[in-house]
Amino acid sequence: MSRILQPASERRAETHPLTWRLHDDASPVLFAEYRDTGGYAAVTKALEQHTYESLTTEVKGANLRGRGGAGFSAGMKWSLTAKGDDVPRGYIVCNADEMEPGTFKDRLLMEQQPHLLIEGMILAGYANRSKQGYIFLRGEYHRAAASILRALDDARADGWLGSDVRGSGWDFDIALHTGAGRYICGEETALINSLEGKRANPRAKPPFPGQSGAWGLPTVVNNVETLCNVPGIVNHGADWFQALSGERSSDGGTKLYGASGKVLRPGLWELPMGTTGRELFELAGGMRDGLTLKSWLPGGGSTGFLLPEHLDLALDFDTIGKTGSRLGTGLITVVADDQSMVSLTRNLEEFFARESCGWCTPCRDGLPWSVKLLRALEAGTGEPGDIELLEQMARDLGPGKTFCAHAPGAAMPLSSAIHYFRDEFERGITRPRGEAHADPIPVGSI
Amino acid sequence: MTQNTATIASDAFVLDPADRAAILEERAHYPYPQAASIEALKIVQKRHGYVPDGAIPAIAATLGIRVADVEGVATFYSLIFRQPVGRHVILICDSSSCFLTDYEQLRDALIDHLGIQMGQTTADGRFTLLPVCCLGACDRGPTLLIGEDLHGPVTPEALPALLEAYA
Numbered sequence A: 001m002s003r004i005l006q007p008a009s010e011r012r013a014e015t016h017p018l019t020w021r022l023h024d025d026a027s028p029v030l031f032a033e034y035r036d037t038g039g040y041a042a043v044t045k046a047l048e049q050h051t052y053e054s055l056t057t058e059v060k061g062a063n064l065r066g067r068g069g070a071g072f073s074a075g076m077k078w079s080l081t082a083k084g085d086d087v088p089r090g091y092i093v094c095n096a097d098e099m100e101p102g103t104f105k106d107r108l109l110m111e112q113q114p115h116l117l118i119e120g121m122i123l124a125g126y127a128n129r130s131k132q133g134y135i136f137l138r139g140e141y142h143r144a145a146a147s148i149l150r151a152l153d154d155a156r157a158d159g160w161l162g163s164d165v166r167g168s169g170w171d172f173d174i175a176l177h178t179g180a181g182r183y184i185c186g187e188e189t190a191l192i193n194s195l196e197g198k199r200a201n202p203r204a205k206p207p208f209p210g211q212s213g214a215w216g217l218p219t220v221v222n223n224v225e226t227l228c229n230v231p232g233i234v235n236h237g238a239d240w241f242q243a244l245s246g247e248r249s250s251d252g253g254t255k256l257y258g259a260s261g262k263v264l265r266p267g268l269w270e271l272p273m274g275t276t277g278r279e280l281f282e283l284a285g286g287m288r289d290g291l292t293l294k295s296w297l298p299g300g301g302s303t304g305f306l307l308p309e310h311l312d313l314a315l316d317f318d319t320i321g322k323t324g325s326r327l328g329t330g331l332i333t334v335v336a337d338d339q340s341m342v343s344l345t346r347n348l349e350e351f352f353a354r355e356s357c358g359w360c361t362p363c364r365d366g367l368p369w370s371v372k373l374l375r376a377l378e379a380g381t382g383e384p385g386d387i388e389l390l391e392q393m394a395r396d397l398g399p400g401k402t403f404c405a406h407a408p409g410a411a412m413p414l415s416s417a418i419h420y421f422r423d424e425f426e427r428g429i430t431r432p433r434g435e436a437h438a439d440p441i442p443v444g445s446i
Numbered sequence B: 001m002t003q004n005t006a007t008i009a010s011d012a013f014v015l016d017p018a019d020r021a022a023i024l025e026e027r028a029h030y031p032y033p034q035a036a037s038i039e040a041l042k043i044v045q046k047r048h049g050y051v052p053d054g055a056i057p058a059i060a061a062t063l064g065i066r067v068a069d070v071e072g073v074a075t076f077y078s079l080i081f082r083q084p085v086g087r088h089v090i091l092i093c094d095s096s097s098c099f100l101t102d103y104e105q106l107r108d109a110l111i112d113h114l115g116i117q118m119g120q121t122t123a124d125g126r127f128t129l130l131p132v133c134c135l136g137a138c139d140r141g142p143t144l145l146i147g148e149d150l151h152g153p154v155t156p157e158a159l160p161a162l163l164e165a166y167a
């Protein structure tokens, strides 16, 4: 089971709002312990002291940016939700579909501390005037499902969910929805279709889900980690949240950062937003087996590769965004010097090709084609023009050319790998032009 | 004729009463019945190991929705199996972090040990081997999900003993 690598003695409520209750043995924090350590106090406070507007204002002031990868301000999103006495109450949906390659943070939060998520969802439901919450959990997370189901029962039994929440006259409940595979379900409008029991093709925006989402009602989709930050903000205030990251970043709060790949101590740490790549890399013990660092992905497979020289940058949305990459989920994937970038890029594009929902042409047909070219370069049977073709494909997959952000996500590692490691791609070109490639191969063969 | 056989087979499918009850319970979680279709497929799959063709109209009738709508989701999602699978489904993560921690060696060892390719089931009906997206345990790559159990890191050497536990 994945663990937070800071021992309990180093985690405190004021500085580690996401993880301070977690046990060193990774056993779940159950209802009684959660409640006895100040759990659900934020709901009581909100019901007594906040209107839905003032709660939204507080979260907006904290500058809590979406931890699902896009970094959109949660408070801003909530302020745009259609709500009011003349608007039917809609839904708050927790995006717990975590499938981004290299990302393993939401699973830990749900398995080990489901009540923090539930408390965050109740608060989000209150701020957005939702009538119902859904946790959209990927089907493979069996342990998280069991943990959440038990927590929902316990919270309901103590009056935190259901009709007349804690005697406030306000009704709100949460149900668990489990998925059945497909990465695209994590895209928020595809997720809404999937929740409705349909094929998970993304929807056109506008209308945005906050206006018309699940079953045509206002719907707010937020990531697990985003929602887990809300109780702390309500308890301690927006200024406290901002101060957690202090001078490091204008993005408030802490972040569950992680590292995987051939590092000595792969794992997760709760650190101030804006922690540098180097601090994280050093916590992970550097490379193992005498390897050295060649490249890294800042936050999942749909972010662009960076170099060792970028390690001193703050891992926040704006700073990493300036490099042309994205912070994404903030869990770094570390690449060692003995790894072929062509092979790794091929592996990533195989993933994106397989997981395309098939709706738009550049994504459905372009990605399998890019895989074919990458496989040829990997095998040393590429031909002149292949790299330029891949670069053209990366442009065609870019923002604004497709229905959803899946294709731009696929373009990120592709274009950055070629940008920083062009010589490796060039070494794969051995044949004269016109000899090697026939038609694009169908997705089914990936 | 094959078509007739299929019709007979679907007529022969009877939804287990407990599954029917579980599906109706799921239905109560949503404003519209179609939303319960994925859960319904998973309930049937839990009992039969896969979703037999005849289950599609049975689920549609239970939820009061169109057969085509159930069929549409049953063919979209990768974890809904439309053919019989082995007693234990092995999902091997083939995403980037596991790739970097020697997923390919583990995959090859599995293929070797089981004597099947990806997507196939062993002749004794014990294991089916399928690839899956990042299992959210990248700090322990390479990873496998066998049934509901997550394993990692799994070395090729440890594989035989690990699989022994699944009869």
Ligand SMILES: Cc1cc2nc3c(=O)[nH]c(=O)nc-3n(C[C@H](O)[C@H](O)[C@H](O)COP(=O)(O)O)c2cc1C
Residues within 6 Å of the ligand: A065, A066, A067, A068, A069, A070, A071, A072, A074, A095, A096, A097, A098, A099, A100, A183, A184, A185, A186, A187, A188, A189, A221, A222, A223, A224, A226, A227, A404, A405, A406, A409
């Ligand atoms: C292909 C694709 C997959 C995504 N997968 C996830 C996911 O698994 N979890 C998640 O929280 N967000 C995912 N997102 C981002 C969501 O669309 C959405 O931005 C997010 O859930 C909003 O929550 P946040 O603002 O709290 O981050 C994905 C986006 C795309 C384009």
Ligand code: SF4
Residues within 6 Å of the ligand: A184, A201, A202, A355, A356, A357, A358, A359, A360, A361, A363, A364, A402, A403, A404, A405, A406, A407
């Ligand atoms: S970009 Fe790809 S995943 Fe997104 S809608 Fe188009 S085909 Fe589907």
Ligand code: FES
Residues within 6 Å of the ligand: A101, A102, A103, B093, B094, B095, B096, B097, B098, B099, B133, B134, B135, B136, B137, B138, B139, B141, B142, B143
């Ligand atoms: S990449 Fe394999 S578990 Fe994440």
